[in-house]
Amino acid sequence: MSALTILLVLVLLLVVFGLLFRLQILTSIFSGTYVREIGMSNRINAMLMLVFMVVGGAAFFWSFSENFSKMNPPIASVHGHAMERMFWTTMTVIGIAFVITQALLFIYSYKYQHKEGRRAYFFAHNNTIEVIWTIIPAIVMAALIFAGWKAWTRITGPAPKDSVVVELMGKQFNWLVRYPGRDMKLGVVNYRLIDASNDFGFDLSDKSALDDFTTTEIHVPKGHPVLIKIRSRDVLHAVYMPQFRVQMYAVPGMPTRFWFTPTTTTDEMRARLGNPKFNYELACNQICGKSHFAMKATIIVDEPDDYQAWYAKQSPNSANADMMASYKQTSQQAGLGKGGTMGAKAAAIEETGETPAAPLSSQATM
Amino acid sequence: MATNLPASQAQGGIGTAPVPTTEHADHLHEHDEHHDQHWLWKYVFSQDHKMIARQFLITGMLWAIIGGALSSLFRLQLGWPEATLEWLQPLLGKWIEGGKLNPEFYLALVTMHGTIMVFFVLTAGLSGTFSNFLIPLQVGARDMASGFMNMLSYWFFFLSSVIMFSSLFIETGPAASGWTIYPPLSALPQAISGSGMGMTMWLVSMAFFIVSQLLGGVNYVTTVINLRTRGMSMSKLPLTIWAFFLTAILGILSFPVLFAAALLLIFDRSFGTSFFLSDIYIAGQALHNQGGSPVLFQHLFWFLGHPEVYIVIMPAMGMVSEILATNARKPIFGYRAMIGSLIGISLLSFVVWAHHMFVTGMNPFLGSVFMFLTLIIAVPSGVKVFNWLATLWRGNIRFTAAMLFAIGFVSLFISGGLTGIILGNATLDIQMHNTYFVVAHFHLVMGSSAFFGLFAGVYHWFPKMFGRMMDEKLGYIHFWLTFVGVYLVFMPMHYVGIAGFPRRYYSWTGFDAFSQFADLNKFISAAAIIAFFGQFVFIFNFFYSIWRGRRATENPWHSTTLEWTTPIIPGHGNWPGEIPAVYRWPYDYSKPGAEADFIPQNVPYSQTASSNLPYERELED
Secondary structure, eight states: HHHHHHHHHHHHHHHHHHHHHHHHHHHHHTTSSSSSSHHHHHHHHHHHHHHHHHHHHHHHHHHHHHHHGOOOOOOOOOOHHOOOOOOOOHHHHHHHHHHHHHHHHHHHHTTBBOTOOOOOOOOOOOOHHHHHHHHHHHHHHHHHHHHHHHHOOOOOSSOOOOOEEEEEEEEEEEEEEOOTTTTTTTOOGGGGGGGTBBOOOBTTTTTTTTOOOOEEEEETTTOOOOEEEESSSOEEEEEEEEGGGGEEEEEEEEOEEEEOOBBBOHHHHHHHHOOTTEEEEEEOOOSSSSTTGGEEEEEEEOOHHHHHHHHHHOOOOOHHHHHHHHHHHHHHHOOOOOTSOOOHHHSSSOOOOOOOOOSHHHHHHO | OOOOOGGOOOOOOOOOOOOOOOOOHHHHHHGGGGGGGOHHIIIIIIIOHHHHHHHHHHHHHHHHHHHHHHHHHHHHHHTTTTTTGGGGGGHHHGGEEEEEEEEHHHHHHHHHHHIIIIIIIIIIIIIIHHHHHHHHHHHHHOSSSHHHHHHHHHHHHHHHHHHHHHGGGGOOOOOSSSTTTOOOTTTOOTTTTGHHHHHHHHHHHHEEEEEEEEEEEHHHHHHHOOOOOTOOOOEEEEOOHHHHHHHHHHHHHHHHHHHHHHHHHHHHSSSOOSSOOSSSSEEEEEOOOSOHHHHHHHHHHHHHHHHHHHHHHHHHHHHHHHHHHHHTTSOTTHHHHHHHHHHHHHHHHTTTGGGGGGTTTTTTTHHHHHHHHHHHHHHHHHHHHHHHHHHHTTOOOOOHHHHHHHHHHHHHHHHHHHHHHHHHHHHHHHHHHTTTTHHHHHHHIIIIHHHHHHHHHHHHHHHHHHBBOOHHHHHHHHHHHHHHHHHHHHHHHHHHTTTTTTOOOOOOOOOTOOTTHHHHHHHHHHHHHHHHHHHHHHHHHHHHHHHSSSBBBBBBOOSSSGGGGGGOOTTTTOOOSSSOOOOOTTOBBTTTTTTSOOTTEEEEEEEGGTTOOOHHHHOOO
């Protein structure tokens, strides 16, 4: 009933609007303003252009500065600081171009509005000007490209040999985390071995898988390069850690990676922000299904000593009786296991170019 | 009929010298005979390019309303995540669960909004309308090269529309894996219910859509190359035609690649192949697929997807150039530079696709190459903006509704284009990828700008389409509402993006990092919904003016191009008499020494002795 009333009101409003509109046209025909081609409205629109520029510009400036503090997620990685500088430098460059071009657009619109008796200036081309405004942006672009390229190759280059290795596996709708254990080698995994107690699909006939351990939180040491190896076991996901300025897709069938060096522990960041509940967060940033928006994990940056203590406390796969038992069953069913099928072999040929050293070996000698 | 075009007309080729024709008179009678066509052939299965253009326009408008309404629905969710949406139950039925929008349906809304706006509104509705309407009229042809293929182009689009529209109502919901339909999500119904029947319909619909685009594109290119009237060399073409021509070429070269991607995806979905699938364990089951690559799909998709954004924006650029020159009463500045930059953009648009994939696991070296190529595109784009500004400089501007939208286009194109310099930089894209910064960027630079181009085009060519004028005052209201609205929506969205808010999130409340902008999101939602309802001013104006608008004159804007030499409502065949020959470029506005402030293209130099420039004197006879 109420819907019907609303509909009726809307229709009546529309009719009233239509009638008023018709009335306005008829009066303007009688008053003779209807046929005048360029009149008052031209001046009003020209004026509005100027008003829009001034008011809009002021509103933009105000809202930007008002929100500025909220739009900068705290930075906690080495490359993040460099990226931040590049971001705001580029913003300044495009900001200048923005102000100049928009100002010219609206000022010209106002200034060169129609005036009776004036004729536009017949000015069809000028090659010098064209060359100038081709070359200047080209030079600016070249500089930006060069800076971007330098940083990009540094960030995406090979991880240092002594990086701490963590593997993240995306699944609908959470993140699985594993560490290589004492031997510093991630064991073979195979998606055909996945079951309820073996989320990663560990191939436990591979010795290096036995001491791997899985966790729910991601712990990394401060001041030490961290190499994140990334997998997905169903659809695309993306590892996005805004505070570390890290992002990389998780692709089923194609392991990816990203390395970074955290600069601030969770506790330090809590103190700095005055927010005792602060945590570094990992968000999924590639649409992955119904609960995409809730696919989250927490990252804890520890002091190196705390990290080592935490690492030592974790219990390896071999201590997980459930997993060991169910592995036996699944691997027999699937006819898989070490040296079994090509699938397991393919998974074994990981993208590990470098052999990770003992946890924080460099720290230990320091 | 269109297929019996006079042979004498097909004397195109670049720089063809004017050839006198004598045969046109015979054909006049033939055209007159078509006046008493059955309405079915006149209004429905029409082969007249002008009718087909109107069909594309009105279908596109219906799609725009649907696409806009979908965005209002998901903006409600984003602005007021805590609110109950019970009142939408009559409309959305089971997609409202306990007063909340179903998160999968939210993704479906986002997906369909993108698909509809990019393909059905801004590709078919914009380029389909104006390429069809303006190419024959502005190059001086009686119709498209093949009227029949042109008709098929519309009806394939219609078929595609029907399928896509039906998919909104099926049990499992429409496609919901984002408009980019990345597999494996789009390949596996176990992963999301929209990837069942909804995705199948999406793919089938897009296949027909691509057929429609190709039929149209081949026609546009052929018409521009072969059916130009006497004297209409390529260097005398209006910039609109250059833009449509290059757009059609982009479409012909890139849409087949999307077709290939869609076909391979259909194979993966239905016939057990593994083009894009590998190592997948889902819904308690390990799939047999091995060796496929989801990244391969992204390459194929963006090989179309990137040129696609230029397919959307270039027709708007062409029309805006035309409208700015006409209403500033000034030649477009740097006509050849404008053509050159269009060609530059077209070429570059094919080699920048992987900038959508910097962080997808693609080799970082490729990232460097694509960053380089992507940022170069700023140069021709900049040239265009500077030329538009120089066109306004010392003009004598009439603010018609079309002109306002053209100026608005330039403003939005600048605002949205500049942030592309950030996103094209692979380093900065690590943080910005898939955040609201991207959403704000492309909504300004290709979404809103292209819409503004579309509106400018409708206001400007409405008199030629329907023989009546649209109401200017309503046009002004529509413009200011939309212009302010668009900025209020998308400027704050940049802030949200810089803060790292991920796109395609049903809600951000689960994250501390994304908790600070609840108010701003409310504001954006309110602005978006108001701006959407503002569009009904346009819809009203449009339909009111078709029947009740002020009657148009033959050339209401005092424009120079050929379409304004036709009768107020051109019949089938466009010119009742001989097709006018062309003698000069299309931008002789305010030429010193000339009587009027415009000289149409079909006026020979011999009649304008007082205004001819030195090199033009030789052409007088």
